[in-house]
Amino acid sequence: xxxxxxxxxxxxxxxxxxxxxxxxxxxxxxxxxxxxxxxxxxxxxxxxxxxxxxxxxxxxxxxxxxxxxxxxxxxxxxxxxxxxxxxxxxxxxxxxxxxxxxxxxxxxxxxxxxx
Amino acid sequence: xxxxxxxxxxxxxxxxxxxxxxxxxxxxxxxxxxxxxxxxxxxxxxxxxxxxxxxxxxxxxxxxxxxxxxxxxxxxxxxxxxxxxxxxxxxxxxxxxxxxxxxxxxxxxxx
Numbered sequence: 001x002x003x004x005x006x007x008x009x010x011x012x013x014x015x016x017x018x019x020x021x022x023x024x025x026x027x028x029x030x031x032x033x034x035x036x037x038x039x040x041x042x043x044x045x046x047x048x049x050x051x052x053x054x055x056x057x058x059x060x061x062x063x064x065x066x067x068x069x070x071x072x073x074x075x076x077x078x079x080x081x082x083x084x085x086x087x088x089x090x091x092x093x094x095x096x097x098x099x100x101x102x103x104x105x106x107x108x109x110x111x112x113x114x115x
Numbered sequence: 116x117x118x119x120x121x122x123x124x125x126x127x128x129x130x131x132x133x134x135x136x137x138x139x140x141x142x143x144x145x146x147x148x149x150x151x152x153x154x155x156x157x158x159x160x161x162x163x164x165x166x167x168x169x170x171x172x173x174x175x176x177x178x179x180x181x182x183x184x185x186x187x188x189x190x191x192x193x194x195x196x197x198x199x200x201x202x203x204x205x206x207x208x209x210x211x212x213x214x215x216x217x218x219x220x221x222x223x224x225x226x
Binding site for chain 2: 041056090
């Protein structure tokens with residue numbers, strides 16, 4: 001099992017450019033999440049999905065969009081990149097059913113710089 | 116709004132010393148998780164505590180959930196350089212979908 005994979009690992013964008021951060025999980029988890037982590041800080045939730053076709057906003061959704069067409073994939077779209085979006089982005093998945101307590105499995109992250 | 120406060124924010128100690136990291140809230144959580152994040156990587160789950168007063172041990176790491184399920188602590192005995200990292204606590208609260216995250220404790224163990 002690869003777990004949660006993210007691409008790319010690093011990216012530099014110019015202000016106003018757009019890009020899609022890819023996230024794939026092979027654990028058949030229903031729940032998927034996008035977080036951003038600024039230097040020395042914890043995690044802030046951007047968007048989450050509880051299943052294919054269902055997404056909802058987290059704490060900091062402005063400037064981002066998501067889609068969930070399959071159980072495995074949960075891409076994050078940045079439109080009109082701004083310097084405030086410089087951060088490390090983590091995708092995570094979980095399956096909080098039965099005796100599970102929403103333990104989340106994380107990808108390795110995408111380090112994004114907007115100049 | 117549910118919040119989790121971690122303390123200290125930063126801790127740098129010598130190898131072999133003991134330390135405790137705290138995770139506090141005024142809210143009740145149904146469960147609480149501890150993660151460790153190493154530089155350049157995503158967080159990795161260490162433990163989940165569920166019952167008030169519960170204590171779990173993972174080698175030299177001891178995790179405790181408060182009796183009222185509002186707080187938790189992580190105690191490391193005889194810290195080693197391999198324990199270096201960012202320690203995050205996360206609580207499962209009102210929502211089944213989301214975790215409430217603490218800001219993290221950055222721990223550095225010097226050889």
